[in-house]
Amino acid sequence: MVYVETLVMGLGAMGSAALYHLARQGEKPVGIDQYDVGHAFGSSHGHSRAFRTFYHDSFYTELAEAALPRWRELESLSKSRLLTLNGAVFFAKPGNERFDQYVRVLDESGTPFELQSPSQVANRFPALKPPEGVDVCYTPRAGFLDANRAVQTHVSQALRLGATIHKGIRVLNVDAGRNSPEIETEVGLYKCDRLVLTPGPWAPQILADISIPLHVTRQQKFYFQPHQTSPYEPDLLPVYADFDTQFYGFPYYGPGIKVADDTLGEYTTPDKIDRSLDVIKQSQLQAWLEAIMPSANFSFGSGATCMYTVTPDLDFLIGAHPRNPNILVGAGFSGHGFKFSTLIGLMLAELATQGTTTHPIKRFRLDRFREV
């Protein structure tokens, strides 16, 4: 049996951030994962995740604003570039309620934004031509995070501060019934004083005993190559989202121009997921990209399959396990958690070490669903 004071199970975006913040608070946490850090089987792999303050609810706008200085702090400690704030453009046909609501929230929260015509956008960003007649909003309080680098940076900084990681070890069972939580793994038993559970799309299995209504969906992202890299790089092309199709994309970064569909894919599990690429989705996204960037000749580069872990209200699950206050859970990030991950790691670390956090987590409590 291995005894550790603070154990973090799952080292994706959330667990790596929790490990880092625990180490910053002077703990000597141990992180455990079934794969190597940065693996491509969960939800946190790849080159980019949108960072945006535009949301349906100012709660999330404020949360993103609170996460931003934490990213900058991590950048300055690690001397690595994680967050590029190159702005975002979102558009929709007139009358799109979601578009109108997002603009209202930007306005009410005092976030800078500009309503523009498609031709004004095209003048500002030479590659981008939203369809004629759509409503367009530009905000500078958005951009993207380098996802792989963010996870690696959280882990490397945690290691530097005294954390340890045990990789390639699968957790088979979590025993929440004891005051000191125990986890059974392929290589034996771990006992700890406090356990942070951040299992991503494996959460329905790991949290099966508390019946939280979580669903895992199959999502895909594709990289396309323009015939040349300019004017598709981040200084000339922002993040862009079409609220009618729910397709969105990034500037040229890493292996190309990434585009994805934000609508929820079919239900799956991490063990059964079909990881082959959906060629119909690929051609739909390529056609969309060519329509809004008509001056480029795009060729297909690569693609990847990923998973969302969604709650019924698309709000997260952050807080103590209903049957054991020494187990802190961060799960159900519903396809929009990455931008907050460094802040969520801090919340989980504070909950683990102090039993409370000053950050607003009431909305994320685990017992808000009747089934719990």
Ligand SMILES: Cc1cc2nc3c(=O)[nH]c(=O)nc-3n(C[C@H](O)[C@H](O)[C@H](O)COP(=O)(O)OP(=O)(O)OC[C@H]3O[C@@H](n4cnc5c(N)ncnc54)[C@H](O)[C@@H]3O)c2cc1C
């Ligand atoms: C295609 C796609 C696009 C997205 N776009 C955005 C975006 O633009 N902006 C944004 O903010 N968010 C976005 N998200 C959401 C964001 O990426 C996720 O919310 C976030 O990465 C979830 O991180 P996680 O740590 O919860 O999960 P994961 O990264 O999956 O980490 C869970 C970890 O737990 C480990 N684990 C699980 N079970 C076990 C076990 N039994 N034993 C040992 N280890 C275990 C896994 O191996 C894994 O490493 C997107 C997600 C996807 C899939």
